[in-house]
Amino acid sequence: MIAVKRLFDRYLGGGRTSGGWARLERGRGLGFWGATALVVGNIIGSSIFMLPAVLAPFGLNALIAWGVSLAGAGCLAWVYAQLSLHLPAGAGSHGHVKMLLGDDAAWLGSWGYLLSVWTANAAIAVAGVSYCLKIMPGLEQWSFAPETLGLLMIVLLLAANLRAIGGSIQIVSTLLKLIPFVLVIALGFWLFIDQGDAAFAGMSQQAIGWEPALASVGITLFALLGLESAAIPARAVREPHVVVPRATLVGLLLAGFVSVAATCLVALMMPASQMAQSSAPIADFISRFMGSGAGLIVAIFAAISCFGALNGWLLVGGELTAAMASTDGLPKRAAERNERGAPVAGLVSCAVISSIFLLLAFSRRGATAFEFVALLSATTSLVFFVICTLAALQAWRSGRLPKTRSTMVACVGALVFSMVAFYSAGLESATWGAACIAAGYAWRRISLARRNASR
Numbered sequence: 001m002i003a004v005k006r007l008f009d010r011y012l013g014g015g016r017t018s019g020g021w022a023r024l025e026r027g028r029g030l031g032f033w034g035a036t037a038l039v040v041g042n043i044i045g046s047s048i049f050m051l052p053a054v055l056a057p058f059g060l061n062a063l064i065a066w067g068v069s070l071a072g073a074g075c076l077a078w079v080y081a082q083l084s085l086h087l088p089a090g091a092g093s094h095g096h097v098k099m100l101l102g103d104d105a106a107w108l109g110s111w112g113y114l115l116s117v118w119t120a121n122a123a124i125a126v127a128g129v130s131y132c133l134k135i136m137p138g139l140e141q142w143s144f145a146p147e148t149l150g151l152l153m154i155v156l157l158l159a160a161n162l163r164a165i166g167g168s169i170q171i172v173s174t175l176l177k178l179i180p181f182v183l184v185i186a187l188g189f190w191l192f193i194d195q196g197d198a199a200f201a202g203m204s205q206q207a208i209g210w211e212p213a214l215a216s217v218g219i220t221l222f223a224l225l226g227l228e229s230a231a232i233p234a235r236a237v238r239e240p241h242v243v244v245p246r247a248t249l250v251g252l253l254l255a256g257f258v259s260v261a262a263t264c265l266v267a268l269m270m271p272a273s274q275m276a277q278s279s280a281p282i283a284d285f286i287s288r289f290m291g292s293g294a295g296l297i298v299a300i301f302a303a304i305s306c307f308g309a310l311n312g313w314l315l316v317g318g319e320l321t322a323a324m325a326s327t328d329g330l331p332k333r334a335a336e337r338n339e340r341g342a343p344v345a346g347l348v349s350c351a352v353i354s355s356i357f358l359l360l361a362f363s364r365r366g367a368t369a370f371e372f373v374a375l376l377s378a379t380t381s382l383v384f385f386v387i388c389t390l391a392a393l394q395a396w397r398s399g400r401l402p403k404t405r406s407t408m409v410a411c412v413g414a415l416v417f418s419m420v421a422f423y424s425a426g427l428e429s430a431t432w433g434a435a436c437i438a439a440g441y442a443w444r445r446i447s448l449a450r451r452n453a454s455r
Helices: 002-013 030-044 047-058 061-086 093-101 102-137 138-140 145-163 166-202 212-216 217-224 240-269 272-276 281-290 292-326 342-361 367-396 405-425 428-455
Strands: none
Touching: 002 240, 047 212, 047 217, 047 240, 047 272, 047 281, 047 292, 047 367, 061 093, 061 212, 061 217, 061 342, 061 367, 061 405, 093 102, 093 166, 093 292, 093 367, 102 138, 102 217, 102 342, 102 367, 102 428, 138 145, 138 342, 145 292, 145 342, 166 240, 166 281, 166 292, 166 342, 212 405, 217 240, 217 367, 217 405, 240 281, 272 281, 272 405, 281 292, 281 405, 292 342, 342 367, 367 405, 405 428
């Protein structure tokens, strides 16, 4: 641990942050562990509980997709870390883009990200409902049980977030959600040691190629959304110039390992035909090899994980809405906070619009419902990623970021990855995403025109 602290003080802290680790947990707001839990919790949310069912048809191509996504996410994480470290006055990604590229770019990037948060919340709720129905299968007989359960999750967490922004829910839920993945990874490696190649006999025989590999990049990108979580609510983080870069990189490393190991072991060790029909793939995997009782316990942990992830994404969405409203990007009322410091209008609007996307997703069923909103979330987030990367390039060109080769490589890698992911998401997601972005931008131009005319 001492070596890790020294490494981060050297490369991400500099002389200004000496002793920073000792100060992180003092005062109000999220500290290092709370912010890291926010990143890990948002990445290890719903996606890897549903991903094996979506990735199973791609076979070994899923490993290539994971490699591409992890490399791209690493580039993006480095970009966020450098912006937070060297431009602390930006106070978050929205502020960094506004400082470097202007109001319009900041609004467009934040709007794209806000859309991705709303749709991510819907995807998380879909996954949570799937595992709740695994725990209580009798509810499936009710016509509107999935919709009711999903809306109930959103309402309960909205009430919790209106009371406080603290990181305690994130830390507890993150620790709990890691338990089933430790079990899955341990079981997967034991099966491989015991059975060798026979453990993978039922996996999809899809030939390895760039086309199927790239086709699954979009969904693996969604699984890594959350790497930027500590940078969005920077005003709710103590010493953000120290905490944000460290939490971003440490969170990505931890969550990346767990995500790849767990999803690939399940997707490749379960029969592809069974996996493609599963609405609770992690629980089904455990049930197959350890019995239905163990599968039920894992389903409970999965539901808790989705609950914690939804909590984190509601926080991010509420804070981003408030940040945009404070700079005239959204109605001023959205910036209002209650006596506990929670952005009331921001959280409520996030919950309401997420609920609309949830109901839209449930016009489909099972993994198809999850895949629809997951790809839409990944597509709209790319607008934010590209604009943040362009802001970093502008800072690098102007000398506000160190002119190092690593920063340039990270920026170029992030842009290339964004283009690959956009292609991978497909025409339907691109169309929905473009329509939502265009509608928001048109609304902004009309609002600005009316405001200028009234002056």
